[in-house]
Amino acid sequence: MTLAATARAIRQRKQSAEAAVQASLDAIARWNGTFGAFLRVEADRAATRARAVDAAIARGDDVGPLAGVPVAVKDNLCTTFGTTACASRILADFHSPYSAHAVDRLEAAGAVVVGKTNMDEFAMGSSTETSALATTRNPWDAERVPGGSSGGSAAAVALGLVDGALGSDTGGSIRQPASFCGVVGLKPTYGRVSRYGLVAFASSLDQIGPFARTAEDAALLLGVIAGHDPRDSTSVDRPVPDYVGGLDRPLKGLRIGIAAEYFGEGLDDEVRKGVEGALAVLQEHGAEVQEVHLPHTRYAIACYYLVATAEASSNLARYDGVHYGYRAPGIDDVIEMYSASRRDGFGPEVKRRIMLGTYALSSGYYDAFYLKALKVRTLLRRDFEQAFQTVDVIASPVTPTTAFRLGEKTGDPLAMYLADVYTTSVNLAGIPAISVPCGFDSAGTPIGLQLMGPAFGEEVLLATAHQYQRVTDHHLRRPPVEANG
Amino acid sequence: MSTRIDESLVRHIATLSRLNLTDAEVAQFTSELSAIVGYVDQLSQVNTDDVSPTAHVLPVHNVLRADEVRPSPGPEAVLGNAPQRQDTFFRVPKVLDQDSA
Numbered sequence: 001m002t003l004a005a006t007a008r009a010i011r012q013r014k015q016s017a018e019a020a021v022q023a024s025l026d027a028i029a030r031w032n033g034t035f036g037a038f039l040r041v042e043a044d045r046a047a048t049r050a051r052a053v054d055a056a057i058a059r060g061d062d063v064g065p066l067a068g069v070p071v072a073v074k075d076n077l078c079t080t081f082g083t084t085a086c087a088s089r090i091l092a093d094f095h096s097p098y099s100a101h102a103v104d105r106l107e108a109a110g111a112v113v114v115g116k117t118n119m120d121e122f123a124m125g126s127s128t129e130t131s132a133l134a135t136t137r138n139p140w141d142a143e144r145v146p147g148g149s150s151g152g153s154a155a156a157v158a159l160g161l162v163d164g165a166l167g168s169d170t171g172g173s174i175r176q177p178a179s180f181c182g183v184v185g186l187k188p189t190y191g192r193v194s195r196y197g198l199v200a201f202a203s204s205l206d207q208i209g210p211f212a213r214t215a216e217d218a219a220l221l222l223g224v225i226a227g228h229d230p231r232d233s234t235s236v237d238r239p240v241p242d243y244v245g246g247l248d249r250p251l252k253g254l255r256i257g258i259a260a261e262y263f264g265e266g267l268d269d270e271v272r273k274g275v276e277g278a279l280a281v282l283q284e285h286g287a288e289v290q291e292v293h294l295p296h297t298r299y300a301i302a303c304y305y306l307v308a309t310a311e312a313s314s315n316l317a318r319y320d321g322v323h324y325g326y327r328a329p330g331i332d333d334v335i336e337m338y339s340a341s342r343r344d345g346f347g348p349e350v351k352r353r354i355m356l357g358t359y360a361l362s363s364g365y366y367d368a369f370y371l372k373a374l375k376v377r378t379l380l381r382r383d384f385e386q387a388f389q390t391v392d393v394i395a396s397p398v399t400p401t402t403a404f405r406l407g408e409k410t411g412d413p414l415a416m417y418l419a420d421v422y423t424t425s426v427n428l429a430g431i432p433a434i435s436v437p438c439g440f441d442s443a444g445t446p447i448g449l450q451l452m453g454p455a456f457g458e459e460v461l462l463a464t465a466h467q468y469q470r471v472t473d474h475h476l477r478r479p480p481v482e483a484n485g
Numbered sequence: 486m487s488t489r490i491d492e493s494l495v496r497h498i499a500t501l502s503r504l505n506l507t508d509a510e511v512a513q514f515t516s517e518l519s520a521i522v523g524y525v526d527q528l529s530q531v532n533t534d535d536v537s538p539t540a541h542v543l544p545v546h547n548v549l550r551a552d553e554v555r556p557s558p559g560p561e562a563v564l565g566n567a568p569q570r571q572d573t574f575f576r577v578p579k580v581l582d583q584d585s586a
Contacts, residue, residue, distance in 0.1 A: 097562035190542050204541050233548035234541075302525040313502065320503070322577055324566030334578045339505035348513075351504055355495070355514055356521060358502045372528050374538030379531065381539060414520045430542030455542075 003069055003163035003217040004244075010068035013057060017068025021050035021112050024070035027161045028114065031481060036136040037146075037156040039075050040082050041115040046070065049112045066224060067110030072156045072165040075116040076123055077103050077208070078197035086199050087131035088121045090319050090326045090345030100197025101232065102166055102208045102225040109224045114162060117152030121347045122316065123173055123201045125149050126416050129406065130349040137406070139181060139479035140445050144403040147177030150211070154181040157211045158479055164221050165211040170202050171304050172398075172423025174209045175435035179398035179448025182437045184218045184465065184475070185211050189455045190430035191236035193222075194229030202311035203234075205304075205427040213475055215436065215465035219243035222458060241459050249463035252286030256464075257391030261297035262422055268401045274439035274447035275397045278468065282395075285471060287464075292387040292394060296379045297425060303380065304424035305417055306360045306373035313357030319345060352413060381429045388454040393464055396422050398435045398448035426452055434461045437474040446474075490519040 001009070009015040025043050032038050053068040073079065076086045078096035085091045107113065120130040128136045128151030136151045138144040139158040146155040150167025154177035157165050167174040169187035178185025186209045193208045200206065210221035223244060228237040258279065263272060283289055321327030321341030328340035346354070360369035387394060400421060409416040426433045431452060438449035449468075453461045469475050495515045499506045506514070560573045569576040 094566055097558045097565065191545075230550060234543055234545060236543065296531070299528055299531055302528050305521065306525055306528070317503075321568055322575055323563075325568070327568035332578050334580050335503070336505070337578050338503045342503055343505040343507075346504075348510075351502075351506075351510070352514065352517060354502050354504065355498050356518060359494075359498050359518070359522070362498065362501060368529070369525065371538055372531075372533065373525075374540055375533035375536045376528055376531050377539040378536050379533070381542065413517055414524055417521070417524075428539075 001163065002214050003212055004220055006163055007066055007069050010053070011057065011063065017050040017053035017112065018047065020068055021046050021070045021114065024114050024162055027159070031159055031161060034137065034142065035139060035155055035159060036134045037117055037152045037159060037161060038072065038115040039085070039087065039118050039133055039152065042082055042113065045081055046112050046114045053110055053112070064108065064110035065220065066106065069111050069164065070114045070162050071106060071111045072115055072117050072153055072162045073103055073113055074119050074150050074153050074167045076119060076168055076199040077166060078199065079103055079113065079116065082116060084116070084199065085133065086122045087119045087133045088345065088347070088350070089132045092133070092326070094324055096197070098197060101194035101229045103197065105225045106166070117150070117156055117165060119152055120149035121350050122199070123149040123168055123170055124312070124349050124353050126172070126176060126419055127404070127409065128152065128177070129410055130347055132347050135406070138403045138445070139481060141403065141443065144405055144445065145180065147180030147403060149173040151177045153211050154178050154183055154185065157181070157183045157213060159481060160478070163212065164217055166208055166225070167211055168198055168206055168208050169427065170205045171308060171427050172420050174211065175398050175423050175433060175448070175450060176420070178211055178435040179446065180403040182446030182474070182477070182479070183211055183213055184215055184437070185209065185435045186218045186222060186458070186461070187426060187433050188222060188226065188458055189432045191234050192226050192432070192456065192458065194232040194235040196229055196231040200315040202308040203315060204311060205308060215434070215462050215469055216244060216247060218434070219247060219462045219466070222462070238456065243459060243462055246459040247463050247466040249460065250286065251282055251464065251467045254287040254393070254464060255391040256282060256287050256289045257292035257387055257394040258289060259292050259294040259297070259387070259394060259396065261294050262396035266400045266421070267397060270441040271397050271399070271401060271447050274441070275395070275449055278438035278449045279395055281472060282464070282468060285467065290391060292391055294383040294387060294425070296376065296383050299376050300380060300425040300428065301417060301421055303373045303376045304420070304428060305356065306369050307377060307428065309353045309357030310360045310370050311357070313354045313361065316350070316354055349413070377428045380425050384429045384431055384454070392453070392460050394452040396450045396452070398422060398450040402441045402443070402445040402447060422450060431455050432458045432461055434465050436465045436468060439474055490515055490522055
């Protein structure tokens with residue numbers, strides 16, 4: 001079932017919310033031990049809420065578009081129930097006094113949050129391996145990573161534990177795990193979804209977005225979480241279109257750009273063929289493909305890892321063991337207490353990024369690194385603005401390879417960073433992009449197609465993905481979990 | 486601009502970052518940050534004369550709201566996560582020493 005179908009069945013009283021939520025909890029109980037998608041499951045709360053939805057439907061109340069549908073949220077989204085740990089030791093026992101806007105919107109629409117999903121610590125990573133709390137495995141091959149940083153949300157949807165989930169995307173953290181796990185993942189335009197209650201990593205890049213198996217479900221979720229929120233000063237006050245209603249836009253006449261810079265050295269041959277196959281399908285159904293140029297793409301990773309780490313070093317200064325989070329015990333000196341709490345509370349990748357960001361912002365290096373990166377960011381934005389003068393969307397691979405093996409890149413941080421080559425530009429430019437399953441490699445692991453759009457162009461991305469899914473069946477294949485588990 | 490990342494620079498950055506690193510971590514970060522900084526240094530090849538920096542993609546500057554009293558979570562909700570508290574205060578190690586107090 002899709003999320004849309006489950007929601008319809010519950011509204012029409014063909015299925016109870018209680019049964020839908022129980023099925024999700026049962027599936028989690030069956031599979032989470034193997035795949036580690038969830039850090040925490042809120043079984044009692046979810047069952048209680050589901051019964052409340054059923055009672056509301058029985059009374060004839062207006063229950064909302066997601067009434068009774070089980071969903072999952074990433075562990076960096078604040079919830080007033082359970083803990084919000086960002087998969088970090090430093091926040092392992094943190095109970096948020098408020099909940100994220102996106103979580104509130106989901107629950108106001110009737111959805112039932114069944115638990116919090118695993119992630120790279122503070123969303124810093126591309127494989128979910130930097131989580132201090134759990135290991136998540138790829139549903140298609142348990143020896144491979146699910147991608148990251150929203151690997152738990154992607155795996156939960158791929159396994160069918162839930163039909164929809166939220167993640168966050170700072171440099172590809174929704175799109176890359178969506179690609180690795182064979183599901184749809186959408187990174188909205190910066191400002192489209194309020195970041196209120198999203199634990200900050202890099203504030204000028206972070207954005208919350210949905211995971212689902214179909215573009216239609218992603219459209220439904222985005223329509224619920226998008227919109228202005230005065231509690232996030234970067235949330236944009238602009239009407240939210242009817243994303244589901246816009247899915248019918250035909251492919252005929254759609255102008256798709258392809259940039260040679262996204263098909264160069266380092267791109268795996270099978271991934272290239274998968275993406276080219278998807279482009280052929282889109283052309284066959286009326287889309288026109290033309291070349292565009294994004295000449296500064298080669299500098300995107302360098303630019304991203306300076307901007308993101310600089311912002312992170314500032315954002316993570318708040319973890320000092322004073323107001324909340326871990327405090328190293330028995331230290332009399334306050335500076336020593338900060339430094340020891342941070343040493344013991346943060347994992348190696350978080351420390352590495354705080355160090356790099358502090359360096360890029362420090363006296364003597366600021367102009368050469370941080371300021372230079374902000375100027376290159378302007379050039380990357382201009383590349384997209386020019387390209388979108390002539391095309392409606394730009395298509396590319398999401399990642400240069402399919403899911404890599406657990407442990408394969410953990411010893412070489414730079415190699416891990418370089419794998420983000422096709423996803424980071426989108427965040428630097430603030431534009432939306434979607435990852436759509438478009439095939440499998442010879443090992444049976446999923447390949448993703450990335451569609452990038454102009455700012456606030458989510459409608460065309462979702463419609464293109466939906467029209468593609470209408471004529472293909474990659475999204476209908478299920479991971480061989482019985483063999484894995 | 487090429488800068489050599491050596492152990493003394495790493496210790497300096499760790500102090501600025503308020504991270505109490507072990508010697509093994511200093512050695513590890515020296516080699517890893519050298520590789521990463523060597524890579525990001527390629528930005529120096531890009532001509533950015535007359536290019537203004539983008540710190541933020543939105544044309545938004547100051548966002549103001551009406552100065553109205555609104556409910557807040559209250560001290561218990563906020564102090565609930567305190568590593569150490571005393572009454573309605575966060576308890577911390579002494580910040581000022583005897584002489585400067």
